[in-house]
Amino acid sequence: MLFTSYSFIGFVLLLALVYYLAPGRHQWKLLLLGSLLFYAFSGPWNLLYILTTSLTVWGGALAVEKNYADKKARLKELKKADLPPDQKKAKTAAFKKKQAADLKRIMVLTIVFNLLILAVVKYTNFLISNINGVLGEGRQLSLLSIALPMGISFYTLQAIGYLVDVHREVIPAEKNYFKFLLFISFFPLVIQGPICRFGEVTEGRLFAENRFSWKNVSFGLERILWGFFKKLVIADRISAAVNTVIGDTSTYRGAYILFLMLMYTIELYADFTGGIDITIGVAEMLGITLPENFKRPYFSQSLKEYWRRWHISMCEWFRNYLFYPVSTSKPIRELTKFSKARLGKDLGRRIPVYVSSFVVWFATGVWHGASWNFIVWGLLNWAVLMISEELEPLYAGFHKRFPGASGPAYSVFCMIRTFLLVCFMNLFDCYAKIGEIISLLGSVFTVHNYGAFFSGGVMELGMSGTDYVVTGLGILVLLAVSIYEERKGSVREMIAERPYIVRTLVWTGLFVTVLLIGAYGAGYDASQFIYNRF
């Protein structure tokens, strides 16, 4: 069920109506029912995957909590036991060792089992393709036909994050399986995140009694409408041209590749943030607050800043549950000692950080997709971030010498530089073959079709003149809203303070805009969200 389909709108409105009519203590159960129904629409058998993950992780978390409780009780017993001190000490140490081993077994088994499910459905064909590449023609293995269960990359990370939080005693394990199942399957979240932490959704009132509030409903609807605007007026209109260029690599080279990098970067932003707006808006309508996933990333002045503003929940997940555990692990501690002894204190202490980051960016690439282009994309991000880190003293020296070079003009320069860098790296999203990407990048310098592109080629990509004008105006509105929010705060709050007539005009105007110039109807096919496929 697409977020932009009439059936989804009907489903949300009906669910909201029943939700607010139901007694408060049953509201979360209705959400669970609605979420499972929504999930079953993607294929009833897909429910098996999400039920397996939720059951194993829920059970694993309870086992972790029981392990801690047993430890506490046994240590208390041992402390009181009438034993000679050395015997008591030995018994305590032996018990602690066994308890730690048991805990490790629970964690490893639960995490590996669920990662294996993800690996089998998402990466088996990638593995077979690589084996086929080695085997050569004539001895090819057949690819498997496994459908990727909806949102599996997102809910698997969310479930593992929960288990680790219970292990770290950040949160207690949820005793009610059905509440945990709702956390994993909550329908606005399950398709493309944000990847939430259990504590966040509990605080955000997912399980609470939420009484009808006009502010929640109107703010939620406004947010959904804004999401539709980004998706239907901007992203889906651009996608026609983007898909045309991607679809024919022999015709569309040179100038078209520069055009693609720019347009795809705008489309990706409008598509992904539009989808998240709809997610957050639907939840808001139901009185539930979800964390923000974007903070105007294209205003970033460096790639490092960009990754603090783009897909925030994914970055936090990788930082909390992969980067920190890897960088504090025993092998990395050993590496730190080794590199400090061999390379000196300064460089020696940076090496382990770079190794841990490499692991994280490799995993981020793999998570995005089962093909080499995503892995290279991840490693490119890593390389740029690490080079920037190494050049930091150089930048500091430059600014010390030229203090005047830190004004608004320099900030704008840094923003444009970062945006162009992101545009370049996004090209790795568009094509699966690395050789093809390199060849297309080379064509930017070798194929001189810029004249032909501007004298008509640009109009033959599936976007009419009107489409370009509408998209351009849409981007201007998006830019204006982003600038306001960057400088002053929420646009919705600002509009809410205006007189009734102004509010009505603004939201009716946006509604009519989406209705009249959204990219649907004859000749258009409301596209799946880009991040659904990750």
Add this chain to the structure above:
Amino acid sequence: MEELLEILEDLHPEIDFETTENLITDGILDSLDIVTLVSEISENFDIAVSAKYITPANFNSAQAIYEMIETIQAEG
């Protein structure tokens, strides 16, 4: 505390760690700094700082970091 302040000043000489209290909230320490810091703390205080302890609250000020070190030392 003196030893910890030396480690922090070595990492960011421009910051007065005795008075600054929002090291994470204000983005003074990023994730790369934290990992370097954890490695230095582990070595100098002979403790293993696991990922469990890496929370914004534990790294927001020199005092908070010091209290975290004491907690880990007490846990043995």
